[in-house]
Amino acid sequence: MASRQVNGLARRQKYKTTDAMDLLKHFFSNYQWSYWGILTLILLIAAYSLLLVKNKKLCLWLRNWILIPLTAAGGFVIYFIGYLEEGSYESLVTLSIRSFISTFHMFLLHSDLIEVRHDMHGCDEYMVCFAVIHLMAFLITFMVVIQFFGKHALSWLRLKFSSPSESYVFFELNEASFALAKDLKAKRGKPFIVFLDKRLKSRADTEAKTKTLRSVFRRREPLFEQASKMDALLLNREYTESTTLSDVGIARLLRKGKSRLFFFSDNVEYNIQSAVKIIKEIGRMKSAAEKVEVYVKAEADYMIAAFEQGRPKNVNVHIVNSAKLAVTELALAHPPVDYVDIDERQATARQGFTMMIIGFGGVGGYALRYLTELGQFVGTESRAIVVDREMDGKRGEFEARFPGMSHYRVDYHGMTVGGTAYWKLIEENLERLNYIVISLGDTDLNMKTAVSLSRYARRKRETTLHIFVKAGNDVDNGYMRIAAQTFKGIHVFGSDESVFTERVIVNEARDRVARTIHDHYNQRKPSAERIEWDDLSVMKKITNVSAAMHIYTKLRLAGLTVEEIRAMPTPEAYWNALGTTRQENLAKGEHLHWNATLFANEWDTWNPVPIEAVANKDDRRKLHACLVDWDDLEWVEKRFNTPYREYDRDSVRRIYELIRSGAYPETEATS
Numbered sequence: 001m002a003s004r005q006v007n008g009l010a011r012r013q014k015y016k017t018t019d020a021m022d023l024l025k026h027f028f029s030n031y032q033w034s035y036w037g038i039l040t041l042i043l044l045i046a047a048y049s050l051l052l053v054k055n056k057k058l059c060l061w062l063r064n065w066i067l068i069p070l071t072a073a074g075g076f077v078i079y080f081i082g083y084l085e086e087g088s089y090e091s092l093v094t095l096s097i098r099s100f101i102s103t104f105h106m107f108l109l110h111s112d113l114i115e116v117r118h119d120m121h122g123c124d125e126y127m128v129c130f131a132v133i134h135l136m137a138f139l140i141t142f143m144v145v146i147q148f149f150g151k152h153a154l155s156w157l158r159l160k161f162s163s164p165s166e167s168y169v170f171f172e173l174n175e176a177s178f179a180l181a182k183d184l185k186a187k188r189g190k191p192f193i194v195f196l197d198k199r200l201k202s203r204a205d206t207e208a209k210t211k212t213l214r215s216v217f218r219r220r221e222p223l224f225e226q227a228s229k230m231d232a233l234l235l236n237r238e239y240t241e242s243t244t245l246s247d248v249g250i251a252r253l254l255r256k257g258k259s260r261l262f263f264f265s266d267n268v269e270y271n272i273q274s275a276v277k278i279i280k281e282i283g284r285m286k287s288a289a290e291k292v293e294v295y296v297k298a299e300a301d302y303m304i305a306a307f308e309q310g311r312p313k314n315v316n317v318h319i320v321n322s323a324k325l326a327v328t329e330l331a332l333a334h335p336p337v338d339y340v341d342i343d344e345r346q347a348t349a350r351q352g353f354t355m356m357i358i359g360f361g362g363v364g365g366y367a368l369r370y371l372t373e374l375g376q377f378v379g380t381e382s383r384a385i386v387v388d389r390e391m392d393g394k395r396g397e398f399e400a401r402f403p404g405m406s407h408y409r410v411d412y413h414g415m416t417v418g419g420t421a422y423w424k425l426i427e428e429n430l431e432r433l434n435y436i437v438i439s440l441g442d443t444d445l446n447m448k449t450a451v452s453l454s455r456y457a458r459r460k461r462e463t464t465l466h467i468f469v470k471a472g473n474d475v476d477n478g479y480m481r482i483a484a485q486t487f488k489g490i491h492v493f494g495s496d497e498s499v500f501t502e503r504v505i506v507n508e509a510r511d512r513v514a515r516t517i518h519d520h521y522n523q524r525k526p527s528a529e530r531i532e533w534d535d536l537s538v539m540k541k542i543t544n545v546s547a548a549m550h551i552y553t554k555l556r557l558a559g560l561t562v563e564e565i566r567a568m569p570t571p572e573a574y575w576n577a578l579g580t581t582r583q584e585n586l587a588k589g590e591h592l593h594w595n596a597t598l599f600a601n602e603w604d605t606w607n608p609v610p611i612e613a614v615a616n617k618d619d620r621r622k623l624h625a626c627l628v629d630w631d632d633l634e635w636v637e638k639r640f641n642t643p644y645r646e647y648d649r650d651s652v653r654r655i656y657e658l659i660r661s662g663a664y665p666e667t668e669a670t671s
Helices: 001-019 021-032 033-054 056-080 084-092 092-106 118-124 122-161 176-188 209-229 251-256 268-284 301-308 322-334 362-374 391-401 401-407 420-432 443-460 474-486 503-505 507-522 539-560 562-566 571-599 632-639 644-660
Strands: 166-170 194-196 233-235 258-263 291-295 315-320 354-358 381-389 409-414 435-438 468-470 490-493
Touching: 001 391, 021 251, 033 381, 056 092, 056 122, 084 092, 092 122, 118 122, 122 233, 166 176, 176 194, 176 209, 176 503, 233 381, 258 268, 291 301, 301 315, 322 362, 322 490, 354 362, 354 420, 362 391, 362 401, 362 435, 362 468, 362 571, 381 391, 381 420, 391 401, 391 409, 391 420, 401 571, 420 443, 435 443, 443 468, 443 474, 443 490, 443 539, 474 490, 507 539, 507 644, 539 571, 539 644, 562 644, 571 644, 632 644
Parallel strands: 166 194, 166 258, 194 233, 258 291, 291 315, 354 381, 354 435, 381 409, 435 468, 468 490
Antiparallel strands: none
């Protein structure tokens, strides 16, 4: 030990008497390995950062179960040896406590080398071990820093240097936005997804607020981790009244490619105000943005009017209503045509579509409208039975807003679910019911009602009664799905996981079909009367999208599949395969569906049509002369010199072209 100290002292004396140039030469000749060590360290840190983004679970396991225990044990041992002198030498307790405290200091990026006995400072082996162990402590601390801040830093870099052709930007990370992002990831492989979300900050103004904040933080924490795992960009920023697109870093994305912006906050006021502000900002951009689709979560469809004035042509706005989305998912997954007896030779249904809606709130109202729209079949009458405890007020408001729905048979019943009158109503209509929708605003009550109906129907009818139950939160949804597997005929719909999906919200395939349908009829008009898709009214877009959705119903009625139509060599072969009867019935069914689409969206029949009218509709009053039965269209055609019934036949002919061109995908024809 003494000779080692002498050697160390001699080396230090040598370095003191060496001039600066000799010292540098000595350093570079003896410590070149240090460069490789530093380079290796940098590469290890970079590799860990990338691994953290790709597989955070593995990184945490390595850190928690290997690096931390080994480093802590090594630190304790190295300090235990270094403190073996004077007072500590004779006291094991003192020695252990000092070693433990110094080990803890390592992870705070602090070294207690000055307290280690001085003779160890000249021991090469000890100093190498000391340095390596402290380096490991630094790496562990660095890993913790990367865990909390690295995702934001890497996301910022990717945002700066990426030029995606299409991007998806969510202006808050919550259950709805994460569900959609997750589905996009599953459907599109590697979509460019960005979450903008500020950190939650503690507020100590009231105890209630603090408790609420903690609850929200616990619920959000796993979402941040899951978003990281899906390779999304997670940025600690927020778009507000005082910020711009450049401030939050997404202005560049809007210029480089098509963008979809999602405002899914539970704060509807924030969604609307932010969307209005961002649309105005896009309109003022010096370098024009590419196509921008804006999705705004709100509870009322009529809020779309707030975005129409001054909206740039390259911006489309979609109102995202949770109740409407739930019914859209229901209609896509379980269209009425799948629950009626079909005569494929005639392309008709053998009996009318009869549904019961239990609970006439937001979901119930949309269900009545859209299932009526999709449940129109030639030669039959659709019927709806609506049950709600507070029916009077709800019915009055519904009929005032949708007067056209009076053209259909809708029986409203104000009664309590489970009461004597309720079960009598069920008994009277049980055999003819095709479809029951339950949305009472309470998840547990929804399922109990469904189970009671299912057990009752099992005893009273031969065929399965199909019952569709609105899901609540994710926890309840899991329970509901288990119950649905137990009772045949019970189906669950409307959870965030099933509603906030690409198919329900974005669905570019359906949008593409709708645009193609519009382009077809647009080209038939004189050039001066043609209207581009982006300039269409909201109602025109709705009818085209609805027509795209209705293709599946036409195919089912005709008994045809996408593969069969693709195999037909010419449009004539397809048309001849249908035959005259199916051609005409499908055209009549298209008109029935078009009528129902407008009736379900606040329009009514314009009857009588004013003598001075030069157009077939009054947009302000939402009245249309063509909202009549098929046979009555003949008079309207003569009045306005337009072959309206031929338009319906054209819709049936166009199915062949849509399928052969790939505009209508096979997945849309699968429920």
